[in-house]
Amino acid sequence: MEFDLEYNSAREHLIIPEYGRHVQKLVNHCIALETKEERNKMANAIIDVMGNLQPHLRDVPDFKHKLWDQIFIMSDFKLDAESPYNTPSQEELTAKPDKLGYPKSASKYKFYGNNIQTMIDTALTWEEGDLKEALVFTISNHMKKCYLNWNKDTVDDEVIFKHLTELSGGKINLSTADETLSESKNLLRKKVSNKHKNNNNGKGKFSKHNKSNKPYRKR
Numbered sequence: 001m002e003f004d005l006e007y008n009s010a011r012e013h014l015i016i017p018e019y020g021r022h023v024q025k026l027v028n029h030c031i032a033l034e035t036k037e038e039r040n041k042m043a044n045a046i047i048d049v050m051g052n053l054q055p056h057l058r059d060v061p062d063f064k065h066k067l068w069d070q071i072f073i074m075s076d077f078k079l080d081a082e083s084p085y086n087t088p089s090q091e092e093l094t095a096k097p098d099k100l101g102y103p104k105s106a107s108k109y110k111f112y113g114n115n116i117q118t119m120i121d122t123a124l125t126w127e128e129g130d131l132k133e134a135l136v137f138t139i140s141n142h143m144k145k146c147y148l149n150w151n152k153d154t155v156d157d158e159v160i161f162k163h164l165t166e167l168s169g170g171k172i173n174l175s176t177a178d179e180t181l182s183e184s185k186n187l188l189r190k191k192v193s194n195k196h197k198n199n200n201n202g203k204g205k206f207s208k209h210n211k212s213n214k215p216y217r218k219r
Contacts, residue, residue, distance in 0.1 A: 018053075023049060030075070036082070039080060039081045043079065043081040047068065068084070068085050120139060136174070140160055144157070145188075147159070148188055161173070
């Protein structure tokens with residue numbers, strides 16, 4: 001007895017494997033139909049079958065549009081049928097996407113983040129006055145907080161003012177200002193307070209709910 005076995009490696013390549021080989025054969029048969037009326041009728045029937053095989057796509061916007069695009073792709077763009085949507089082209093499918101620009105750091109002081117540079121650039125566009133002065137000192141305090149989170153528990157205001165002058169291209173100089181920035185302990189107080197609160201909420205081995213941390217020994 002001999003068996004004529006057919007392996008998938010010897011079969012036709014499936015363009016969209018999710019729909020299986022039978023749907024691909026239906027598409028190939030639809031391409032070979034003689035009249036356009038027959039092709040349109042069968043193409044709509046294939047669309048209904050594809051929709052039943054992918055029920056999770058029914059909530060996707062333009063569900064039918066997606067199925068029609070897929071049937072043209074499965075036909076290798078050889079199907080001559082009327083679609084209610086614009087027929088995609090092979091050039092659009094194979095076109096390479098535009099290159100994305102690599103994000104550049106705002107400055108050498110990466111611990112401040114790119115948003116600080118955006119805030120400084122915005123402050124430079126404001127007119128001189130109390131609002132601009134308040135914004136500049138708010139930016140300075142935020143820079144100090146970022147510096148403390150990155151480096152250590154204290155930093156001189158002169159260091160922050162120097163970095164601000166450098167990031168603003170020399171247009172903002174607070175080195176001669178009479179006001180001082182917030183103290184380091186006030187900027188870090190919220191962080192320490194949250195950490196202490198989280199430790200108290202936990203029920204670890206040092207929690208007050210445990211009567212004893214010593215192992216029980218039978219006397």
